[in-house]
Amino acid sequence: MRIYYRGPDATVTSDYFIYRTPTASKTFLVRDLRNVGITSVDSPGLPIALPLAGLAAALVAAWPLWKVSPLYAIGVLGLAGFGVAAAALVRRGRTRTWLLQAIYRGQSVDLYGSVDARVFNQVSRALRRAIEDARPPSSWDDAAAA
Known part of the structure; x- marks a missing residue:
């Protein structure tokens, strides 16, 4: 054999x-x-809907901040952008x-x-x-x- x-x-x-x-x-x-x-x-990795839901939540949270101070809203959206980028890297590394x-x-x-x-x-x-x-x-x- x-x-x-x-x-x-x-x-x-x-x-x-x-x-x-x-x-x-x-x-x-x-x-x-x-x-x-x-x-x-x-x-199976991080579902794509999870980072998108987080981004939508950040937009909802930033809307009232825009009326108080646009810089606060930009800061919240910037942090959310970093979170989405990190989620994309985790998803890519599967x-x-x-x-x-x-x-x-x-x-x-x-x-x-x-x-x-x-x-x-x-x-x-x-x-x-x-x-x-x-x-x-x-x-x-x-x-x-x-």
């Missing part, structure tokens, strides 16, 4: 794809995997989870997931090589190169 990748959370061999989580281990036969694809999911999905024995499954793009790419390349090597050889493909 040939080993294409061995790591702390996944092992890809010529026969099996094994994904280990802290609670369980999933094992898939490589020859039974169909339509393997890569997707990504953004991790991590992305990369997923390997496939059809396994007629069921749609998540084969592997990782937030580390480098490790995810190593696992996905290893699985791609295992699937390609598991295909039966065809004499037509061999003659097509000539």
Whole structure:
């Protein structure tokens, strides 16, 4: 049995794809995997409505201050602008989870997931090589190169 990748959370061999989580281990036969694809999911972060609601509250609070002193209103709106900018930076820094999905024995499954793009790419390349090597050889493909 040939080993294409061995790591702390996944092992890809010529026969099996094994994904280990802290609670369980999933094992898939490589020859039974169909339509393997890569997707990504953004991790839940700060909803966009929250900073916008804060900005609306700052505008409501600044309206009466404008009548008292425009400088107070500008100061409140400036602080609200800093808050919105900070919320935008927090939202931008969200991590992305990369997923390997496939059809396994007629069921749609998540084969592997990782937030580390480098490790995810190593696992996905290893699985791609295992699937390609598991295909039966065809004499037509061999003659097509000539």
